[in-house]
Amino acid sequence: MENPKSEIKIPTMAEMAAEGKEPEILFWVGCAGSFDERARKITRDICKILHHVGISYAVLGTEEGCTGDPAKRAGNEFLFQMQAMMTIQLLDGYNIKKIVTGCPHCFNTIKNEYPGLGGNYEVIHHTQLIQQLINDGKLKAEGGESFKGKRITYHDPCYLGRGNNVYEAPRAALEFLDTELIEMKRCKSNGLCCGAGGAQMFKEPEPGKKDINMERVADVIEAKAQVVAAACPFCMTMLTDGIKHQDKQQEIQVLDIAEITVKANGL
Amino acid sequence: MIAQFIFIIVLAAAVYLFSKNVAKIRRNILLGRDVNRSDQPALRWKVMAKVALGQTKMTKRPVAAVMHFFIYVGFIIINLEVLEIMIDGIFGSHRIFSNPLGGLYGFLIGAFEVLAVLVLVACVVFLCRRNLIRLKRFSGTEMTQWPKSDANYILITEVLLMTAFLTMNAADYKLQLLHFEHYVKAGSFPVSSLLAPVLPNNASALVIVERVCWWFHIIGILCFLNYLPYSKHFHILLAFPNTYYSNLNPKGKLTNMASVTTEVKAMLDPSFVPETTGEPGRFGAKDVTDLTWKNLMEAYTCTECGRCTSVCPANITGKLLSPRKIMMDTRDRITEVGNNIDKHGKDYHDGKALLGDYISREEIWACTTCNACTEACPVNINPLEIITELRRYAVMEESQAPASLNNMFGNIENNGAPWKYSQADRFNWASEQ
Structure with missing residues (x-):
C-alpha cells in the first residue's frame, strides 16, 4: 500500500510483554470486532485513533476470547463464568489495569460482571475515549471530511445507554464536529433496541408482525437523518440491514462514532 | 351509643381482616429465595423518596x-x-x-x-x-x-x-x-x-x-x-418498600450465580475446595419459589399500567412477550402456591410451574434484555430478572435452548467466539487494509 497511514502496526500484549513493556491501555476488540467484516473496519479505525493520538496501547490478538456475554444473557451461566474466569486470568497475567472496548456488550460485562469474579479493571467504551481525547485537545476535527451541518442522529445501544447511563459521550463526539445532531422520537433512556441484544443476534426472532430493526429504522427515516451513528457492532449490523431492506442506502449512511471521527480527521 | 358500638366492631373487623390478608401476602413473598437488598440504606431511602414519594418516573x-x-x-x-x-x-x-x-x-x-x-x-x-x-x-x-x-x-x-x-x-x-x-x-x-x-x-x-x-x-x-x-x-402500599429495595446496580449488570462460581472454580482448579453451602437448589427458576422474595414483592407491587409492555421492542413488533404479563403471571402463580399451602399444607405440589403453565418459552426467548421495561416502570419493577432466571433454568437444567443458541454456546466453547470462526483467525483484521 502506498498510503503510509495504512501501514499501522498493531501491537499485541504478547509482544509488549516480551519486550518487558506494559501499555497504558488494552484495546479489547471483541468477537464482532475481530470477525464481522464491517466491525473489523471499525476496529481498525479505533486503532487509527489510538495511533494518531499516540496512546500506548495493545490488543490481545489471537489470545482474546468471548467475554461470555451472549452465553450469560441466554441463560448459560456456566459458559459465561468459564469464559470470564479464563479472561480474568489472561488479563491479570498481563497486569492490565485499563481497558477500552469497541463493543458495549463487552464493556458492560467486563465493567459490571467481572468484578464479582475477581476481575477489577477501569473499563471505558471507545466513545468515552473519543470524548476524553477531544476534551484533552488531543483530537481535533481537521484534515478530513467535514460533517458540518450534516443531519446526524445517534442510536443509543442498550448496554451503553440504559445499561450504563452513557448518553453524553457519543453525542459530544458528534457535536464536536458541528453536525446538526437530531434526536429520534425514541432516544436516550427511551431509546428503542436494535433487536440484537440478549443473544438475539445469534437466533431467529420469534414470530411477530415485523423485525425490531425495521421498527427502529422507521425512527431513523422519520428523523430525516443523513447519517445514523452507531456505537455497537450489533446495532451496526441491525441498522445496516434495516436500511438496506428499506432501500435507503443511498440516502442514509450508518457509521460508527469511531468511523466518523476517523473521517473527520482524515486518518 | 349503638352507633359507636357498631362502628368499633366494623372498624376492628376491617383491620383484622386486612392484616390477615396482608400477612398472607407477606408469607407468600417470603416463599422466595433470599437476596440481600439492605445495603446502602441512605441511598435506598433516597431512591424511595424520589421514585415512590416523588413519583419522578411517572413524569415520562x-x-x-x-x-x-x-x-x-x-x-x-x-x-x-x-x-x-x-x-x-x-x-x-x-x-x-x-x-x-x-x-x-x-x-x-x-x-x-x-x-x-x-x-x-x-x-x-x-x-x-x-x-x-x-x-x-x-x-x-x-x-x-x-x-x-x-x-x-x-x-x-x-x-x-x-x-x-x-x-x-x-x-x-x-x-x-x-x-x-x-x-x-x-x-x-x-x-x-x-x-x-x-x-x-x-x-x-x-x-x-x-x-x-x-x-x-x-x-x-x-x-x-x-x-x-x-x-x-395494592401498589399504593407496596410501592414504598418495593422502591426501597430497588436494584441499585447499573441496569446492564446481571447477577453472577454463586453456585455456578463454585463449580467453575472447582473445574478450573482441581485443588479448589468449595465451601459446602448445603443448599442444593436448582439453577435458575422453574417456579415462583425459585425466584427471590424481591421478584415476588415486585409481582404484588405491579399495578398493570403497561408502561413496560408499551416500550418492549418484542411486544411492539408483535411478539408474544409482554413484561407486564411476566409480572402478572408471577403474582397469580405465587398466589396459587400460597392458596395451596393454606388448603393442602406446606408440602403439597400441584404439579404446575411458572415456566410452562404460565409463561411460555416463546415469551422468554423473545426478550432482547434491552431494559426498556425496567426503565419505564414507575416503581422500579424488573421483569428482566425473572426472564433471565427462567432462561437459566431452561438452559442449565433442561438443556432446552433454541438450537441456534446451542450452536452459539458450542462455538464459544470450542473457538472462543459466538460464531464458527477459528481462534487463530482472530487477529486477521490487523493485516487487512
Missing part, C-alpha cells in the same frame, strides 16, 4: 402523571380527614378537630374539598381513557376480564367515595346554617356549598343525608382497604 407520560398525582395527593391528604372520622366514630363526637385547630380547620376542610374534586376529575378522565378512548396500553393478552374490571372497580369506588364525602359536607354545611343541634359552625365548604341547593331544606332529612353519607364513606373506605390485597391497587 405527563397527562397520566398529573392525573395520577391528583389521586395520590388526594388519597394521602384526605386520610387526615379519615382520621377525624375514625375518632368521631369511636367517641361519638362530631368534627372533633374543629375546636383545637380553629381557623386551620376551615382551611384544611376547604383544601380536602378541592382535592376531592381533583380526584373526581382524575378518576373520570382515567375511566374515559380505559373505556372510551381505549388506550392501547390497557389492552393486551394478559388484560383479561378481571384486570380490566379491577381497574374500573377502583376508579368507580373512588368516585363514589369522593361523592359521598362532598355530599356529607354539603349536608353538614346546611345544618350548620340552620344551627341545628351539634352541627356547630366548623370548616369551610368551597365545593360542597355549591351542592347545597340540591339537598332538602328540612333539618331531619339533612341529618339523614349527612349520616348516610358519613357511614357510606367510612364503610366504603374500610371495604376498599380490604379490597386492596386482592387488587392491583
Whole structure:
C-alpha cells in the first residue's frame, strides 16, 4: 500500500510483554470486532485513533476470547463464568489495569460482571475515549471530511445507554464536529433496541408482525437523518440491514462514532 | 351509643381482616429465595423518596402523571380527614378537630374539598381513557376480564367515595346554617356549598343525608382497604418498600450465580475446595419459589399500567412477550402456591410451574434484555430478572435452548467466539487494509 497511514502496526500484549513493556491501555476488540467484516473496519479505525493520538496501547490478538456475554444473557451461566474466569486470568497475567472496548456488550460485562469474579479493571467504551481525547485537545476535527451541518442522529445501544447511563459521550463526539445532531422520537433512556441484544443476534426472532430493526429504522427515516451513528457492532449490523431492506442506502449512511471521527480527521 | 358500638366492631373487623390478608401476602413473598437488598440504606431511602414519594418516573407520560398525582395527593391528604372520622366514630363526637385547630380547620376542610374534586376529575378522565378512548396500553393478552374490571372497580369506588364525602359536607354545611343541634359552625365548604341547593331544606332529612353519607364513606373506605390485597391497587402500599429495595446496580449488570462460581472454580482448579453451602437448589427458576422474595414483592407491587409492555421492542413488533404479563403471571402463580399451602399444607405440589403453565418459552426467548421495561416502570419493577432466571433454568437444567443458541454456546466453547470462526483467525483484521 502506498498510503503510509495504512501501514499501522498493531501491537499485541504478547509482544509488549516480551519486550518487558506494559501499555497504558488494552484495546479489547471483541468477537464482532475481530470477525464481522464491517466491525473489523471499525476496529481498525479505533486503532487509527489510538495511533494518531499516540496512546500506548495493545490488543490481545489471537489470545482474546468471548467475554461470555451472549452465553450469560441466554441463560448459560456456566459458559459465561468459564469464559470470564479464563479472561480474568489472561488479563491479570498481563497486569492490565485499563481497558477500552469497541463493543458495549463487552464493556458492560467486563465493567459490571467481572468484578464479582475477581476481575477489577477501569473499563471505558471507545466513545468515552473519543470524548476524553477531544476534551484533552488531543483530537481535533481537521484534515478530513467535514460533517458540518450534516443531519446526524445517534442510536443509543442498550448496554451503553440504559445499561450504563452513557448518553453524553457519543453525542459530544458528534457535536464536536458541528453536525446538526437530531434526536429520534425514541432516544436516550427511551431509546428503542436494535433487536440484537440478549443473544438475539445469534437466533431467529420469534414470530411477530415485523423485525425490531425495521421498527427502529422507521425512527431513523422519520428523523430525516443523513447519517445514523452507531456505537455497537450489533446495532451496526441491525441498522445496516434495516436500511438496506428499506432501500435507503443511498440516502442514509450508518457509521460508527469511531468511523466518523476517523473521517473527520482524515486518518 | 349503638352507633359507636357498631362502628368499633366494623372498624376492628376491617383491620383484622386486612392484616390477615396482608400477612398472607407477606408469607407468600417470603416463599422466595433470599437476596440481600439492605445495603446502602441512605441511598435506598433516597431512591424511595424520589421514585415512590416523588413519583419522578411517572413524569415520562405527563397527562397520566398529573392525573395520577391528583389521586395520590388526594388519597394521602384526605386520610387526615379519615382520621377525624375514625375518632368521631369511636367517641361519638362530631368534627372533633374543629375546636383545637380553629381557623386551620376551615382551611384544611376547604383544601380536602378541592382535592376531592381533583380526584373526581382524575378518576373520570382515567375511566374515559380505559373505556372510551381505549388506550392501547390497557389492552393486551394478559388484560383479561378481571384486570380490566379491577381497574374500573377502583376508579368507580373512588368516585363514589369522593361523592359521598362532598355530599356529607354539603349536608353538614346546611345544618350548620340552620344551627341545628351539634352541627356547630366548623370548616369551610368551597365545593360542597355549591351542592347545597340540591339537598332538602328540612333539618331531619339533612341529618339523614349527612349520616348516610358519613357511614357510606367510612364503610366504603374500610371495604376498599380490604379490597386492596386482592387488587392491583395494592401498589399504593407496596410501592414504598418495593422502591426501597430497588436494584441499585447499573441496569446492564446481571447477577453472577454463586453456585455456578463454585463449580467453575472447582473445574478450573482441581485443588479448589468449595465451601459446602448445603443448599442444593436448582439453577435458575422453574417456579415462583425459585425466584427471590424481591421478584415476588415486585409481582404484588405491579399495578398493570403497561408502561413496560408499551416500550418492549418484542411486544411492539408483535411478539408474544409482554413484561407486564411476566409480572402478572408471577403474582397469580405465587398466589396459587400460597392458596395451596393454606388448603393442602406446606408440602403439597400441584404439579404446575411458572415456566410452562404460565409463561411460555416463546415469551422468554423473545426478550432482547434491552431494559426498556425496567426503565419505564414507575416503581422500579424488573421483569428482566425473572426472564433471565427462567432462561437459566431452561438452559442449565433442561438443556432446552433454541438450537441456534446451542450452536452459539458450542462455538464459544470450542473457538472462543459466538460464531464458527477459528481462534487463530482472530487477529486477521490487523493485516487487512
